[in-house]
Amino acid sequence: MNGIIEKGAGSADSGALERINRYTRRPYKAEEVYTFSVVLCDNEVDRDYECFTRGALEKLAVLFEGKTGLLDHERTSRGQSARIYAAQVKDFPEKRTARGEPYAQLTAQAYVPKNAETAAFIESIESGIRKEVSVGCAVAKRTCSVCGAADCAHQRGRLYDGERCVRILDEPTDAYEFSFVAVPAQRAAGVVKRFSGMPESGERIGSVGALLKALETGDAPAALDGGLTAELRALEKRAACGDRYRETLSAHIRKLSAVAQPEIGAALLDSIVKGLSIEGLEEMAQALHRMAGAKMPVTPQLAGRSAEKTENAADDRAFYI
Template identity: 25%
Template sequence: MSGTTRHKSLSVRVKSSGTATDVQMTAIAQYTLAEIPAEKLYVRTFALAHNGIDRDNECFDEALLADFARTLPGKGLFIKHPTGWDGDSGPGKGRWFGAKLERMSLDEARALLREPGLKFPPGVETGVVLMADAYLVRTTGNADLLDEIDAGVVGDVSIGFTYKDSERVVDVNGIELNIWRLTSPGEASEGSLVWLGAQPGARAIKHANRTEDRTMPTEEQYQAEKSARTTAETKATALQAELDQAKPSHDIVLGLRKALGDNAALIDKPDDLAASVKAAAVYRDELIDTIVKQERQLGLCDDDDESVAAAKAIYAGDPLTRLQGRAKRLEAQATKGGRMPPSGAHRGQEPAPTGEFAENPAFG
């Protein structure tokens, strides 16, 4: 049914006088061809549509309601639908000049619409109501109509619209229900005062309680906001790409911070960190020199340059804690006067225990 003109009605109960505010007058001025004083205009705010299930077992998708809010301003307010079976092609009696979606809890929506039994599609947790502002010119010919609106006698409004498609609503178990959701894109073509329509309940809001930020922006503002959103999304995508590219380096820093432990603050002081690394390298080289020197004294290493270089190469890849332990043990052995290692001992390995230590498992 893409492109088909449809109508959905709400019952509206009107209260308060319809005098236009300065903010509303500014919005209305976009559509008038002459400067009209506020006292000549009659202004009302209507709940024109919502996302609840209506009497046709249909509901509006929120995106479709957003299309209505964007496209309704500037469209005509009629006494009956011009495209209805009893409609006509005559001019409208008023004009819609502002519209916006209002989000609220389901109970708040039921209270606003005065429909405590209003049901919403499965999975919908937020009520979305299309609030729309319309104005009529006060004339001798419509004085009775305006009085009837004020009295709540004329209380139903209906939106004329087009939509793209409809889809079956499913419950939490994936079972299709006898409910259809009308989907975007679509357009609000008009809004009319009618008899009881498809959508249950509505309640007019005092215009004095309306605030400027609830007025629907113009098409130019909408396009500007759309462009800003596109720019923001592009920027967010670029930032995410930068974050993904930086992640390996970030992980390295996290690993380094963890490895440094109590000294992690050095990451923020690169000069101090570099100095510490250099000092550690010097200490490591000195420790290896000490080990090889002790091995030479104990007869574990020959004194020629080739043997010394080979001995240092053996220890080049050992952890620092292992080197420190080796140096300590060699120093203790040298302090006792030193013993030549038994046949078969080699560099980097403790001499096999002898005598009373030979049977001790700790030295096995």
């Protein structure tokens, strides 16, 4: 998608005007409002290796109706620039996402009152200066595309047995606003996500990654910092080391199993390995090592010649230097 704002419709038709006037204090005429269509988000994997489900887009379409448009997510009345009066999901069955699913977009129609104060803003849309948008929303469910769990050791963006780990976002609980930004998170429509809300809503932050993002963007209270960012970064590095060790150990187990228990299929072995802790994997590797050693004992080629060497030692003295 080339740009986020699809078109500037200019004036609203009768149907659009009826929807718009649900949010105004007085009835507006078509020539008094400027309307435009905007892609809010989609179900493609974004730059944070996260993606919405199509069901989530449908729920967001309902939640975003009536929400305001801001500049750079500045949540002040001064930053308000537009309002959404309609939203819907568009399907593109001929196009597939990176995960192989039918592509879908959440699009919305927004309006701006025409007056001297908004003339420059409308011109920035018409000229293509303001194109990229980002949305603020809350979701209740985040699952791993690799194992389906809400909390796991898999890291977003990394490959596991050829599969890219992605966090799947579902069950939206709230839509805050959409905002004009310079660089959105989603390639087609940029998303700034709030998982179960920020501290202002009283709900917990759902992951270390979300907490780090909140600390770095200033969305988390200052009381939560105090070196917490550096500590969390260190924990992330340690977790990455643990993941690498787990992958190495799992690969070693597969090799040992091919010798010790070749009757166990690869799929069954992978399911067993995925369910074990590091301690369990180490114990399994030790057991398989013993079994493999019993089946294929490793003996040095010259191990049986020690007696012969002793018997012929006297004959070899002539060659000593």
